[in-house]
Amino acid sequence: VVPGAAGGAGGGSGGRVKAQRHGHHSRGSLKRVDSGIGASLLARAMSAEPAPAIASRSGYAVGGFVRQPKRSSKPRVKKPRADGGATESDAESTASSASGASKSGSEREREVPAWKKSTEMVSARVGGKCLFATDEWFATAENMLKTSEPVFIPDKFTEFGKWMDGWETRRKRTVGHDWCILQLGLPGVIFGIHVNTAHFTGNYVPRVSVQGAYLDEAPRDLVDSRGEGGVMGTCATREQLAAAAELRSEEWEELVPMSKLGPGFVDTRDSYFTVRSTKPYTHLRVNMHPDGGIARLHVHGIVRRDWEAVPDAKVVDLVAAENGGRAVAWSDEHYGKPSNIIVRRRGVNMGDGWETARKMNRPPAYEADDAGNLVLPGMSDWAVFELGHAGVVTEVEVDTQHFKGNFPESCLVEATLAPRTSTDFADGGKALTWHEIVPRRVAKLSANASHVFPVSGVGAVSHIRLTMFPDGGIMRFRVRGRVDRAAEARVKEETVMDPIRVMSPVSRARLGAAGVPARSPPGAPSPGL
Numbered sequence: 001v002v003p004g005a006a007g008g009a010g011g012g013s014g015g016r017v018k019a020q021r022h023g024h025h026s027r028g029s030l031k032r033v034d035s036g037i038g039a040s041l042l043a044r045a046m047s048a049e050p051a052p053a054i055a056s057r058s059g060y061a062v063g064g065f066v067r068q069p070k071r072s073s074k075p076r077v078k079k080p081r082a083d084g085g086a087t088e089s090d091a092e093s094t095a096s097s098a099s100g101a102s103k104s105g106s107e108r109e110r111e112v113p114a115w116k117k118s119t120e121m122v123s124a125r126v127g128g129k130c131l132f133a134t135d136e137w138f139a140t141a142e143n144m145l146k147t148s149e150p151v152f153i154p155d156k157f158t159e160f161g162k163w164m165d166g167w168e169t170r171r172k173r174t175v176g177h178d179w180c181i182l183q184l185g186l187p188g189v190i191f192g193i194h195v196n197t198a199h200f201t202g203n204y205v206p207r208v209s210v211q212g213a214y215l216d217e218a219p220r221d222l223v224d225s226r227g228e229g230g231v232m233g234t235c236a237t238r239e240q241l242a243a244a245a246e247l248r249s250e251e252w253e254e255l256v257p258m259s260k261l262g263p264g265f266v267d268t269r270d271s272y273f274t275v276r277s278t279k280p281y282t283h284l285r286v287n288m289h290p291d292g293g294i295a296r297l298h299v300h301g302i303v304r305r306d307w308e309a310v311p312d313a314k315v316v317d318l319v320a321a322e323n324g325g326r327a328v329a330w331s332d333e334h335y336g337k338p339s340n341i342i343v344r345r346r347g348v349n350m351g352d353g354w355e356t357a358r359k360m361n362r363p364p365a366y367e368a369d370d371a372g373n374l375v376l377p378g379m380s381d382w383a384v385f386e387l388g389h390a391g392v393v394t395e396v397e398v399d400t401q402h403f404k405g406n407f408p409e410s411c412l413v414e415a416t417l418a419p420r421t422s423t424d425f426a427d428g429g430k431a432l433t434w435h436e437i438v439p440r441r442v443a444k445l446s447a448n449a450s451h452v453f454p455v456s457g458v459g460a461v462s463h464i465r466l467t468m469f470p471d472g473g474i475m476r477f478r479v480r481g482r483v484d485r486a487a488e489a490r491v492k493e494e495t496v497m498d499p500i501r502v503m504s505p506v507s508r509a510r511l512g513a514a515g516v517p518a519r520s521p522p523g524a525p526s527p528g529l
Contacts, residue, residue: 112272113192115192115274115300115301116272118191119301119302120147120339121185121186121187122184123147123185123298124147125345126344127185127345128183128299129145129182129223130142130145131180131181131183131219133230133236134169134241135291136230136231136233136234137161137169137234138158138162138169138232139166139167139168140232141182141230143167144286144295145182145296145297146165149198150196151165152198160232164295165199165295166293166296167180167293168293170291172290172291177290177291178290178291179285179286179288181285182284182297183282186303189281189301190212190277190301191301192300193272193299194299195208195270195296195297196269196270196271196296197262197264197269197293197295200294203293204262204264204292204294205288205289205291205292207258207289208259208286208287208288210255210273210285211249211284212277213247213249213281213282213285214283215247215282219243225240226240249285250285253277253279255277255284256275258289259273261294269295275301280304302324303324305323305388305389307388307389307488310389315481317479318387318388319385319387319478320343320344320388320478322343323388325387326342328384328385329383329384329425329427330383332356334355334356334357335355335356336350336353336354337354338466340352340354341353341354341476342385342476342477347399347475352402353403353474353475354383354473355403356472356473359470372444373409373410373440373441373444374470379469380470381471382468384425384463387461387479389488391481392458392481392484393415393480394480394482395453395455397450397480398453399450399451399474400445400473401448401449401476403472403473403475406473407445407447408445408468408471408474409444409472410440411443411466411474412439412443412466412469413438413453413467414434414435414464414465415435415437415458416429416434416461416462417459417461417463417487420462420491432463437455438455455481460486
């Protein structure tokens with residue numbers, strides 16, 4: 001039995017009150033891989049400031065979360081405990097040092113960090129799995145990998161206790177602590193880890209740490225023994241413990257040191273930890289110190305694929321998340337994120353796609369132009385995607401599955417070749433020259449259907465802009481084509497194009513006044529296109 005394994009029949013009730021609960025390196029299998037990530041991209045993803053351990057007008061930091069004070073009082077400070085445990089003021093004064101940023105490369109975030117917009121790497125939606133857990137008495141570890149928001153049902157119980165939407169272990173009455181092994185659905189470089197304790201208000205995990213490793217292959221013994229998932233009311237078997245011990249996961253690299261979490265109230269449930277390592281990972285060990293509940297665990301970063309193994313003539317989905325594609329900017333995500341539409345599997349329901357809010361400036365009655373398109377001035381939503389590898393696009397697919405009464409009327413697909421690390425797409429990339437590869441006039445959409453558009457006569461591109469008119473939902477987006485290694489080298493070196501294409505509007509205007517065209521004529525090819 002390894003340290004931290006759950007054992008015996010000991011347990012606990014879980015502590016309920018009325019409506020809401022108050023509440024383990026694989027031998028020879030580690031592999032070093034050069035991250036290949038642009039330094040400025042990595043720096044930008046990690047640029048958020050750590051949580052200061054000081055009081056503020058809006059709240060005060062305690063560990064990795066922010067607690068809001070009551071309206072008419074100063075932050076509550078408990079009296080020192082007789083057992084020597086930390087009081088709230090103790091935690092406040094030690095928040096910075098407890099983060100261990102200087103020695104571990106991880107630090108807590110007070111606000112939602114920029115890396116939250118990067119690719120989700122461990123969710124069930126992208127193929128993330130739990131391979132092992134020491135204990136799953138109240139709720140199984142797979143729940144942490146859900147993409148839905150955690151829910152609380154006051155009167156829902158099981159034969160093992162209160163039903164909870166997360167991973168919850170029994171009250172530990174044996175030595176050690178609880179932990180689990182997760183397999184990333186999308187291996188790659190991790191920018192940050194988000195731990196959510198929603199609704200675990202009196203039974204949340206007080207401290208957590210995370211370790212990681214790059215394994216050449218999945219540990220088959222663990223995969224086979226767990227089957228389709230964990231079983232509520234159980235702990236790890238002797239066989240599972242032995243298989244987990246073979247991984248020697250307690251020796252894996254520390255990504256998040258032991259850090260405090262907050263209770264599952266709205267203002268204290270979210271804890272963000274920036275990861276400073278630039279190495280890729282395939283598996284994580286999540287350690288509870290010592291037990292309790294975690295609602296959700298989100299891992300964000302950039303996906304790594306071995307493009308050298310992809311033949312030049314092979315057609316691949318260049319924008320797929322599994323191939324390193326990612327959404328970099330968008331205009332609206334009211335009902336779903338654009339990152340949803342580039343995942344591998346088919347959509348489950350409307351919540352599994354990208355859906356925007358209805359336009360409030362829509363006219364009293366719609367009219368059509370001579371081409372049959374609705375006249376929609378100023379009514380559209382867009383998303384910019386970075387391809388996993390620069391390439392030549394041959395086909396685009398826009399799928400409106402499940403969107404039967406809220407699909408877009410039409411769409412427009414444009415492409416450009418731009419540096420990966422220095423271009424700002426917050427405004428949709430207005431400073432760049434975009435080329436239509438699927439014009440709106442041919443991209444009429446319909447309900448609950450897949451629409452495939454052939455593309456030809458276009459050179460290598462690195463970014464795609466998808467615009468929907470006027471609003472609505474798209475379930476999946478595929479950009480198929482062949483890799484272009486020369487173009488990829490250029491976008492990485494940021495020597496890709498005429499500088500006019502990435503200049504500010506002011507600089508572009510000055511060049512125009514000097515007789516230099518500030519924009520390519522419509523339909524004219526730009527460098528690389």
